[in-house]
Structures are given as C-alpha cells and as structure tokens.
Amino acid sequence: xxxxxxxxxxxxxxxxxxxxxxxxxxxxxxxxxxxxxxxxxxxxxxxxxxxxxxxxxxxxxxxxxxxxxxxxxxxxxxxxxxxxxxxxxxxxxxxxxxxxxxxxxx
Amino acid sequence: xxxxxxxxxxxxxxxxxxxxxxxxxxxxxxxxxxxxxxxxxxxxxxxxxxxxxxxxxxxxxxxxxxxxxxxxxxxxxxxxxxxxxxxxxxxxxxxxxxxxxxxxxxxxxxxxxxxxxxxxxxxxxxxxxxxxxxxxxxxxxxxxxxxxxxxxxxxxxxxxxxxxxxxxxxxxxxxxxxxxxxxxxxxxxxxxxxxxxxxxxxxxxxxxxxxxxxxxxxxxxxxxxxxxxxxxxxxxxxxxxxxxxxxx
Numbered sequence: 423x424x425x426x427x428x429x430x431x432x433x434x435x436x437x438x439x440x441x442x443x444x445x446x447x448x449x450x451x452x453x454x455x456x457x458x459x460x461x462x463x464x465x466x467x468x469x470x471x472x473x474x475x476x477x478x479x480x481x482x483x484x485x486x487x488x489x490x491x492x493x494x495x496x497x498x499x500x501x502x503x504x505x506x507x508x509x510x511x512x513x514x515x516x517x518x519x520x521x522x523x524x525x526x527x528x
Numbered sequence: 529x530x531x532x533x534x535x536x537x538x539x540x541x542x543x544x545x546x547x548x549x550x551x552x553x554x555x556x557x558x559x560x561x562x563x564x565x566x567x568x569x570x571x572x573x574x575x576x577x578x579x580x581x582x583x584x585x586x587x588x589x590x591x592x593x594x595x596x597x598x599x600x601x602x603x604x605x606x607x608x609x610x611x612x613x614x615x616x617x618x619x620x621x622x623x624x625x626x627x628x629x630x631x632x633x634x635x636x637x638x639x640x641x642x643x644x645x646x647x648x649x650x651x652x653x654x655x656x657x658x659x660x661x662x663x664x665x666x667x668x669x670x671x672x673x674x675x676x677x678x679x680x681x682x683x684x685x686x687x688x689x690x691x692x693x694x695x696x697x698x699x700x701x702x703x704x705x706x707x708x709x710x711x712x713x714x715x716x717x718x719x720x721x722x723x724x725x726x727x728x729x730x731x732x733x734x735x736x737x738x739x740x741x742x743x744x745x746x747x748x749x750x751x752x753x754x755x756x757x758x759x760x761x762x763x764x765x766x767x768x769x770x771x772x773x774x775x776x
Contacts, residue, residue: 423602423605423608425578425581427608428577428578428581428602428608429581429584430608430609430612431585431598431602431608431611431612431615432581432584432585432588432589433588434608434609434612434615435585435588435589435594435598435611435612435615435616436588436589436590438612438613438615438616438619439589439590439591439594439615439616439619439622440645440646442616442619442620442622442623442626443619443622443625443626443645443646443648444626444641444642444645445623445626445627446623446626446627446630447626447629447630447633447641447644447645447648448638448641448642448645451630452626452627452628452630452631452634455623455624455627458759458763459623460624460627461759461762462755462759463620463621463623463624464621464624464724465723465724465727465754465755465758465759465762466617466618466620466621466751466755467593467618467621467714467715467718468715468718468719468724468725468727468728468731468754468758469727469728469730469731469750469751469754469755469758470597470614470617470618470731470751471593471597471711471714471715471718471728472715472727472728472729472731472732472735472754473731473732473734473735473747473750473751473754474597474600474601474708474711474735474747475708475711475712475715475732476732476733476735476736477735477736477739478600478708479708480736481736481739494705494708497705498708498709498712501709501712501713502712502716505712505713505715505716505717506716509716509717510713511563511564511710511713511714512563514709514710514712514713514716515567515706515709515710515713518705518706518709518712519701519702519705519706519709522702522705523701523702526702
C-alpha cells in the first residue's frame with residue numbers, strides 16, 4: 423500500500439470513528455437509538471473479529487488448507503483454548519507463538 | 529468542643545481536582561491498555577507500515593481494536609476505502625457510549641463536546657459513566673477530560689515504544705501471527721451467550737467461504753451475515769420467552 427493510501431485509511435478511519443462518537447453527543451438527540459439497533463451493535467465485534475481470524479488460520483495462502491501441516495491452524499486452536507480458559511492476552515499470544523515455532527521445527 | 533459536631537463535608541470539587549481524579553482513576557485500566565499499545569506498535573511495523581503512519585493511526589483513529597483490524601487489512605492488500613468502512617463498522621459500538629453519555633453533556637458547548645467525543649473510548653466511557661452516576665455533576669466533564677486525556681497520552685507513548693521495539697524484532701520470528709492471536713484474545717471473552725457465538729461462527733464461516741470475492745467484499749458480507757443471524761436468534765429467543773410468560 424502506498425503512503426498516500428495509508429493516510430487515506432488513517433484520516434478516513436479517524437473521521438468515521440469521530441462521527442460515530444460525536445453522533446449522540448452533538449448530532450442526534452440520545453433518545454433516538456432504537457432498542458433493536460442497540461442489541462445488534464453488541465454482536466458486531468465478535469462477528470468482525472471472527473471474520474478476520476478464520477480465513478487467516480484456515481487459508482493462510484488464500485486457499486483452504488485444513489490439513490495436518492497447517493501449523494497456524496493448530497497453533498490457533500491451542501491459543502483459543504488458552505484464551506477461553508485463562509482470559510489472558512499475554513498467555514494467548516505466548517502459547518500461540520511458541521506453538522507455531524514448535525510446530526515449525528518438525 | 530462538643531462531641532456531636534457533624535462530620536466535615538468533603539471539599540467542593542474544582543475543575544482541577546476533577547481532572548486529577550479522572551486521571552488517577554484511569555491508572556488501573558492502563559495495565560490493560562499499555563500492553564495493547566506496545567503490541568499494536570510492534571505489529572504495525574511487522575505489517576510493513578512506516579513508523580509515522582503507525583503512530584498516525586494511534587493519534588487520529590485512537591480506537592484499539594479497529595487499529596489492529598486496519599493493520600491486518602493493510603497487510604492483506606485490502607483497498608483503502610474498504611478498510612475505512614471496516615474501521616467504521618468495528619467502531620459502531622461507540623454509538624452506544626455516545627447515546628449513554630449524550631444526555632449528561634447536552635448543556636456543554638461544542639468546544640467541550642468535540643474533544644470529549646474524540647476521547648470517547650471503551651476505557652474513558654467506563655470511568656466517565658461511573659462518575660456521572662455520582663452526585664454533583666456540575667464539574668464532571670473535567671473528570672471525563674482528565675480520564676480521556678490520560679488514556680490518550682498512554683496510548684501514544686505505548687504505541688511509540690512498540691514501534692521502536694518492533695523495528696528490532698527479526699522477520700523470521702513470524703511476528704505477524706501475533707495479530708490473529710491478539711484478535712483471539714479479544715474475541716473469546718466476548719462469546720458470552722448463544723447470539724454472540726452464532727454471530728462469530730456464521731461470520732467466520734462466511735468469511736472463509738467468500739474469500740475469493742473481489743475487493744475483499746466477502747469480509748463485509750460475512751460481518752453482516754453474522755450480525756443478522758445472531759440478532760435473528762436473539763429476537764426469536766425473546767419472542768419465545770415473552771410467549772411463555774403470556775401463557776402463564
């Protein structure tokens with residue numbers, strides 16, 4: 423990505439984020455947010471994160487690789503287990519990286 | 529001296545004391561924020577983003593998870609406008625914070641509303657909303673400003689430290705894999721009930737199935753599909769519960 427494109431991402435992303443944060447503070451009366459939207463918004467982060475993680479684990483090179491030698495898939499599964507049991511960011515990253523390096527030795 | 533003197537009233541809050549209290553109350557949250565800033569800086573460099581632009585994301589966008597998402601998409605050669613759209617979607621939840629704090633800051637001038645909105649992150653919202661639950665809200669916006677600026681400054685410094693650190697990590701350490709791992713660490717605790725699990729599963733599955741779609745449009749379709757399915761399940765569950773109640 424070229425640097426002007428990067429700045430488009432930075433300033434565009436900044437403006438979009440700021441508009442969302444300013445919305446009910448200065449632009450729209452706060453009682454205008456319907457309950458259904460309120461409930462839907464809660465589900466956005468899990469959907470986004472999962473939609474980004476899974477292709478990276480299942481098809482690191484752009485095509486489906488659900489095979490035994492896909493190290494990232496196995497390291498990712500192990501990290502998921504650690505995240506679930508410990509809720510620790512550091513442990514999740516540490517175990518996942520160690521697993522990837524360890525599997526790379528074989 | 530009589531023994532029955534009333535307890536001394538707390539000194540009235542001044543802008544200065546409110547600002548400092550906001551800053552102080554943010555300190556425990558920095559334990560969670562600073563490591564993320566470090567990781568962000570290091571991963572941005574690992575994704576091939578120049579130092580200035582990496583810091584620029586923290587200065588201007590100032591929204592942790594969307595910044596991580598952005599560097600992931602930059603590394604995957606996603607078109608710039610689609611990255612902007614994704615940042616918007618990831619940060620849409622801040623609308624909830626805006627709606628929750630909006631009534632408390634309605635009386636302030638735009639000169640206050642603009643910086644406060646700029647500083648409205650998950651962590652600033654957590655502390656500011658607690659403050660607004662207490663008595664005497666006249667100077668509470670100084671608290672909001674103190675807590676928000678403390679977080680902003682910490683995010684900048686930790687990003688900078690991460691950038692410096694990241695530039696020293698050899699490429700063959702596969703540091704790029706730490707990005708999906710960070711996402712996993714953020715995602716898993718959010719899977720609290722069936723609708724959130726279903727949203728994640730459908731979005732993830734669709735995203736893999738639609739990987740060949742041009743311009744990474746499959747990503748947006750996957751996110752929408754996941755949220756719609758999860759919201760559908762939630763509506764269904766609510767309706768069932770309401771029916772059960774009306775029958776009793």
